[in-house]
Amino acid sequence: MLVKPHICKHVGKKMPSSTPDGTSRTARPFLRRVADAGALTLMIATIPAQAKPAAPDLILFHGHIFTAESTDRFVEALAIRGDRIVAAGSDAAVQRLADARTRRIDLGGRTVVPGLDDAHVHLEFEPEGQVSLALRSADPNWEELRSAVRDAIPTLPAGTMLTGVIGTTAFHDTGIDRAALDALSMDRPIRLSTWDGHGAILNSAALKMLGITENIGEQMGGGFERDQHGRLTGVVREYALFGTVAGRLAAITTDADAKAAFRHTLERASQYGLTSIQDMPLSGTVERTARLLATMPTPIRVRITRLNNSTQQGPDYLTAARFPARPNPLITVSGTKWALDGVIFEGSMTPRGTKPRNTAPGSPYSFAGLPPLFSSSIVDGMLRDALRNRYQLQVHVVGTRAATQMLDAMERSGGAAAWRQRRTRFEHGDGLTPDLIARAKKLGIVVSQQGSHLDLVGIDPSLGQGFLDDLRAQRAQPLRSLLAAGIPLALGSDGPLNPWQNIVGVTTHPDRPDEAISREQAVSAYTAGSAYAEFEEERKGTLTPGNLADLAVLSQDVFSVETEALPQTRSVLTLVGGRAVYDAGVLEGAKALR
Structure with missing residues (x-):
């Protein structure tokens, strides 16, 4: 199994590296951690006495700690100093690094993973005051959409934008367009967006709110659909959607x-x-x-x-x-x-x-x-x-x-x-x-x-x-x-x-x-x-000595729990650079890390 290419890391040797943005950096050396107490003791003992590092600020022990490394994938304990991990291994070996000032947190056998890193997110923001349609299904047809709009309109002031998420049934129904939505409301903006975010249907009030007029230019890689007379149908796709429409929604958001x-x-x-x-x-x-x-x-x-x-x-x-x-x-x-x-x-x-x-x-x-x-x-x-x-x-x-x-x-x-x-x-x-x-x-x-x-x-x-x-x-x-x-x-x-x-x-x-x-x-x-x-x-990305102390202590063992229960997993303690950014109050002593 290979998640990332092997990167050779040598004790005492620095390797030049750079990002595509041209930012040079040097890969910092570190001692590869080992899980057994004897080897860890040897690792510390081989460092000259005058060069021995200070004691850790925090030790997490008695855990089921997944390091995400290619070897020694599970350890019992971690030592943290400042914002970095300084040791990983057995409970006995890591705890020997502590002094009187070191905080200790007993994980009680809980599973720990490196802090998760979501590689694909769109942090979105839109104007307050929009109202989502009460739709019964994820792929509503026209009858369901029409009924939901009619139910919502009497309760809302003019100008309130109604939004709804649609699937392929509605999006590919050519009878659902700007004119059909205008027939439901001319003074309340209506925006129906496909669940994947690559298409939408807007009524005239929504187009007006966003400043989209009949003479709007086309965009390469996107489209404002027009009827046989060249008039906007309200259907928007791709770059015209997440460029123009999303951009103008963002512009009117405080x-x-x-x-x-x-x-x-x-x-x-x-x-x-x-x-x-x-x-x-x-x-x-x-x-x-x-x-x-x-x-x-x-x-x-x-x-x-x-x-x-x-x-x-x-x-x-x-x-x-x-x-x-x-x-x-x-x-x-x-x-x-x-x-x-x-x-x-x-x-x-x-x-x-x-x-x-x-x-x-x-x-x-x-x-x-x-x-x-x-x-x-x-x-x-x-x-x-x-x-x-x-x-x-x-x-x-x-x-x-x-x-x-x-x-x-x-x-x-x-x-x-x-x-x-x-x-x-x-x-x-x-x-x-x-x-x-x-x-x-x-x-x-x-x-x-x-x-x-x-x-x-x-x-x-x-x-x-x-x-x-x-x-x-x-x-x-x-x-x-x-x-x-x-x-x-x-x-x-x-x-x-x-x-x-x-x-x-x-x-x-x-x-x-x-x-x-x-x-x-x-x-x-x-x-x-x-x-x-x-x-x-x-x-x-890995719980390795020298890396940032970004980690999560989990509510259940994600490596053994039944599949249907996995989505219920939560963190009970999330550390970013050794500081608690979320604490469910489960672990004794965690409050001091905030």
């Missing part, structure tokens, strides 16, 4: 409301045991997101990646301008993400009217047929910009065609020599079929996948058995095969934040059970793998 939304999400994250998230702000709000997060302050670490917009002419490289790389010690800004295709549910830019059922290879509603959003020459330009400005490139790639397009472009622009060390990321990577895996490995691709995405027929039963047969015939959605090939795997949410629900997805993989991975592999991908994906493996 800083106070945005910070409240961030605070709620980050506090909830810490309760799950997440100590880091990798945020890709929609609507080009990187600078605003960084500014707000830097002043909150945040309880956990946040990496912010630019998610650029597009214009009628092509990608908007202006939003790739540099921002302060580290607005505060917990916030990092680096990298740029582009969406190269859409999602199979909506067929990306495919005209509405054909609901994806029983698809066959080549259909726009299959991984094989999903069309790219940009031409190959545009993708070449994206790669040139990344090389010129030395940033990590992240690409939303779901279908096989966009994956092939990207690999072709990387080979044209220098191949492995130019890209292998840059850790280019495929966000999702469902379409990395077997014939592409060796190419991805050679080019140094890192795959960031989401467990909640691996039960597509469960999400939308209308896709049918034919779709599932097609998916399996293509051998799409690889996980186990990626690890076997040596491709680094990171895990995240891109939806439901609960990491344990996402781990259920990757360890059962309903779409392709043969590609499921073990729980140890999954936790390693959610920690060490995600750290590697953001060039942070020398600071976090």
Whole structure:
């Protein structure tokens, strides 16, 4: 099993390293920890007396501690000094490092994991006062939508925006458009968004609220659908949605409301045991997101990646301008993400009217047929910009065609020599079929996948058995095969934040059970793998001496609990840099760590 490439770490020897953003750094040396008391005693004893480190500030002992390292995967105790782990091993050996000032916390046999690192998050904020429609199903039809809107309108003042989440039934019903929603209400904005965030239907009041008029320009890689007379139908897709619509929603949201939304999400994250998230702000709000997060302050670490917009002419490289790389010690800004295709549910830019059922290879509603959003020459330009400005490139790639397009472009622009060390990321990577895996490995691709995405027929039963047969015939959605090939795997949410629900997805993989991975592999991908994906493996991701003391003490043993109980897992104590950012009050002595 391989979650991250082996990185040789030698005692007393420093190794030069750098990130794609051009920030040089030196990999700090550390002594590889061992689990048995005798070896740990020897490790300490071989250090000259005058060089022995000070005693730890904190020792966690009597635990079932998963280190996420390739060897010595479980230990009993950890020693922490300041914000770093200084020792890991047996209870007896680690406790011998303590002095009278060292705090000790008895874990009572509880499971501990490195702080989870969600590799794919969109920290969103929207105006307060919106009202969600009371919909009975996840895939409502027109009758249900109409009834929900009519029930809501009498209770709401004019101007209140009504929002609803829809599936393919409503989105592909050409009778549901701006005119149909206007017939329900002309003075209350209505916005129906697909659950995957790549499509929406708005009425006239919503378009007006967002300043979207009939003469709005088109965007490459996105679309404002128009009728035969050239009038907006209210249907919005891809870059027009998460660029223009999301951007204008963000623009009319106050800083106070945005910070409240961030605070709620980050506090909830810490309760799950997440100590880091990798945020890709929609609507080009990187600078605003960084500014707000830097002043909150945040309880956990946040990496912010630019998610650029597009214009009628092509990608908007202006939003790739540099921002302060580290607005505060917990916030990092680096990298740029582009969406190269859409999602199979909506067929990306495919005209509405054909609901994806029983698809066959080549259909726009299959991984094989999903069309790219940009031409190959545009993708070449994206790669040139990344090389010129030395940033990590992240690409939303779901279908096989966009994956092939990207690999072709990387080979044209220098191949492995130019890209292998840059850790280019495929966000999702469902379409990395077997014939592409060796190419991805050679080019140094890192795959960031989401467990909640691996039960597509469960999400939308209308896709049918034919779709599932097609998916399996293509051998799409690889996980186990990626690890076997040596491709680094990171895990995240891109939806439901609960990491344990996402781990259920990757360890059962309903779409392709043969590609499921073990729980140890999954936790390693959610920690060490995600750290590697953001060039942070020398600071976090494993519970290794020298690394940051980011960890979670869990409410149950995630390596043995029944699958159906796994999503109920919570952290009882979450440490970021040795400081408690969440404490459920279960462990005696933890209160002193706040």
